[in-house]
Amino acid sequence: MVNFQKNAERAQILDRMAGAGIAQATGGIAPTALINAWTDWALHFALSPGKQADLVDKAWRDASRLALGMQPETATGTDRRFAAPSWDDAPFRLMRDSFLASEDWWRVATTQTRGVAPQNEAMLSFMVRQMLDAVAPSNFVPFNPEVLARTRETGGSNFVEGALHAIEDATRAVQAKADVAPEAGDFRVGETMATTPGKVVARNRLMELIQYTPTTEKVHPEPVMIVPAWIMKYYILDLTPQESLVRHLVDQGFSVFMLSWRNPDADDRDCGMADYLDLGPRAALDAITAITGAERVHAAGYCLGGTLMAIAAAAMARDGDERLASLSLFAAQTDFTEAGELSLFITEGQVALLEDMMWRQGYLDSSQMAGAFTMLRSNDLFWTRMVRDYLLGERVSPNALMAWNADATRMPYAMHAQYLRWLFLENRLAHGRYEVDGRPVALNDLRIPVIGVGTETDHVAPWSSVYKFQRLTETQTTFILTNGGHNAGIVSRPDHPRRHYRIHTTEHDAPFVDAQSWMEQVPVRQGSWWPAWAEWLAARSAEPVTPPATGAPENGYPPLCDAPGTYVLQR
Template sequence: MGGAVLDGDDALDRLAHTVLARVTKGLSPAAAQLAWHDWAFHLAISPGKRRRLLHEAWDAQRRFLNYAWRAAANPGCTNCVEPLEQDRRFADEAWQKWPFNVIHQGFLLQQDWWQSATTGLRGVSRHHEDLVTFAGRQWLDMWSPSNFFWTNPEVLQKTVETGGANLRQGAQNWLDDLRRLLADAPPAGSEDFIVGKEVGVSPGKVIYRNRLIELIQYAPTTPEVHAAPVLIVPSWIMKYYILDLSPHNSMVRWLVGQGHTVFMISWKNPDPEDRDLGLEDYRRLGIMAALDAVTAIVPGQKVNAVGYCLGGTLLAIAAAAMARDGDTRLHSMSLLAAEMDFREPGELSLFIGESQLAFLDSIMADKGYLDGWQMAGAFQLLNSQDLIWSRQMKEYLLGERQGLFDLMAWNADTTRMPARMHSEYLRRLYLDNDFAEGRYLVDGRPVVPGDIRLPVFTIGTVRDHVAPWKTIYKVHRLIGGADITFALTSGGHNAGVVSPPDHPRRSFQIATRPHGTPHTDAQEWRDKTPVRQGSWWLAWGEWLAALSGAQTAPPPMGRPDAGYAAIANAPGSYVLER
């Protein structure tokens, strides 16, 4: 009887947490409250900090009144505070005209004050400080003068010019988005980017399938190919075709054009029956099963493995286990925006903590997976200024429906994650940092990055909210016994990786640290390494070609006698699952 009551209580808790998750975008309200109480209590017992904040408030008020007086007499006067480099909300010249210059300057001064109020308070844990700062920024971003009709000069000007047509169109955009949200339909414009028709169109065959992956072998486009094949391991929290977008920016198409035999893992979009799949299943049924297939189709050759985001993390774990066990099938490893040390994972750590993980475990317990919208919501909150509020202002107030491009359509094509796997990777990697600290177990025994003895190419991106480049740079002290080439490119986590050679305004820095040479601090490395214009793909291509052997005839598409016959045409069926 007591057990039944407990089960009913658990079910009620799960229901409550699921409803709350819809409102909070998957963020635990308990975690937020703990952070707020930590900050508020320490502020209450810190009279010195309160006095400093009061002084800063008076100073901000003085600066604001002085600016308002000068702006009334001279609208073109110099601002008293400038927005952050990435803040483009007030870039239009209309914001420099009275009274909108005064309005936006007052907002920026308030923003600066709250940044000071939520940081630098002695005794508050770093995680709680980050959460409170994040929450304050979300609140201020919501009330930015750019978000409202009467305080946004761009909207007022557009309304006068169009006679209010922008507001009518904005209302239609809002109703269309609401209809799509209620119907769980993709955003407007997604219909122009169908996988297998407009994106993910590189020709190839699915030559292997199990309950977790389809393995795609791409058709050669050159008469001869490099001897060593390339196996790409994308992240399972996204669909693989980010690396095979439109023909003009497809990494797969480019690699094949460089004479490489390319294989790609396409992860299954999990269903409730996949709830008990864990990280070890992803390693075994994913990377190791794919390696078996690749080495059977291209016998006698070691594999150049490429891992993107968490796919790179899993690849590093697999490589460490292979090194420990004497498995020598890998020839090199390329890690694209992939972390191994999660002690400083950037703003994504805001969503990771004991309270948060317990909340996620509860809301995953019923369905057996984490919905894609919850992960997408977390990523949107990390850059809510651009991905939520600025977008809504343009589409609902200016009436300008932002045209979807391939990367945006891919980003909206969300995936689910099995409950067990999602809980394991958040806890074992992000929260406990087991792999970097030597506690991660494979087959009951620990694996460590230091066992890897492969040539390594690692790429970080300057504006990465998901995998900060300084965290990725830690590869230099984690992997032992190998030359490490590190590249830092312009762009963010996705756009910085999808960087074809003809992409305008791209730049990168690159240097190789030979095995045995002294370690260089990340910022010192960036300060001393020269900037090169163009795409990092070209430098990576040279590095990869040097490790890929002589040219030879292309291998067959699959190998039926070894159990790897062509099953279907690329992109396969797993990537199409919603």
């Protein structure tokens, strides 16, 4: 029996090593998932003569229009890659229209084939788009009129500049340095970014807790606790003095606490979701109430931090813990049934391959995560940048958000595997099967007011998915929809000239309104959503009082160091 168990363990280790090798060779993409998707589509397509005939007819109609110098019905020419007026000149117009017609032909071919599983259809359509993006005429010098014009203007020096950019990028990649060099601009953590004054008042193996210094004579007695995602550094919410949500809250008379997550390494491989819950929001809440003496706290979470905070709030509601005054969720999903194109990579085979990759190294590296996010927006994040940097010889001046985005973190093996399986694959939280302390939690136990924020062009947490939290609760809910993406939409300083948002509160007994209908019914307001959120918090807070002291040495929480602390500086 013992020998049998040892042999089984050896076999499992061998399988994991093989999986890790495959993951390294494919960049973490499971080939079995792609093969399954293609096979499913190919077999059903072969048995669909009507679909085939329709595609032949479409190809003939598009070719006929092109031959007559007319634009195909679906090739509108509004694609950002072909926005320059020179694309309307011959022969570039024909190249553009032919490519866009081919793109649309493949879109029709890979969608709405009877019998194909929806996820297989979505995955195949996505991968076909990736291949077509790679062969777009805008990516090649002889076929891109903008590049040809720039070459004539500069006498070819654009290619020299592009080559220097390519060498610089390759050097930084080999040296494992960030895409945005801190020395290339005024982007230094603790000096120009993450500068809101405060102190680290608690520390454990996973997080530091920062208490910010008040800027008003009085503050609301309910502190605000912010739980950022541990896939990113916290200071996206304290970016620059002009772009700091933390500074905005402090100036509005709130006592603010922020979690700053430690950047895990191979020694943290066994840290799981329970560890992040216990050493994160649970430990922070204990510290905040001990320091301030507050009976109730406003809890807020961003992205993964919001999902974790929702789990914590549900567990507190189940156990009768009434220390939360409200819950705010920024671009945070609680129902993962429609989690956007990122969910295409979350199949059983894909998760198994990621587990094998993380099992060998103990964590998921930031570069491996960045590859998946780049694929989601390959036009914007890869091909457009390649043309701009290497063919046109241009460089976009880095900004604070770009510098923050390059300051990436890692994900522990156990936590990330559990997160993908329990939430993406099994959707346990939405189904009331997510367990905390050995018992399931349910979001419909919440009785505190909840507010969610979604962003219109979010490719990580689509706003319609974030909006679904309203179906999972039986309490008053408010939803804010702002323009922008997953990061830029949240970083929305009040003086930003191009921001708008929608906001509406739904009572607990009101009928549910679907996301699209909600968007059509709720009017647009100009400006940033930050003041609206601050007003929402203030309306659910008591009258201001004298600010609490920084830290509480008598309760075991002495000030340890100045903000931004030490964990945020880890690489």
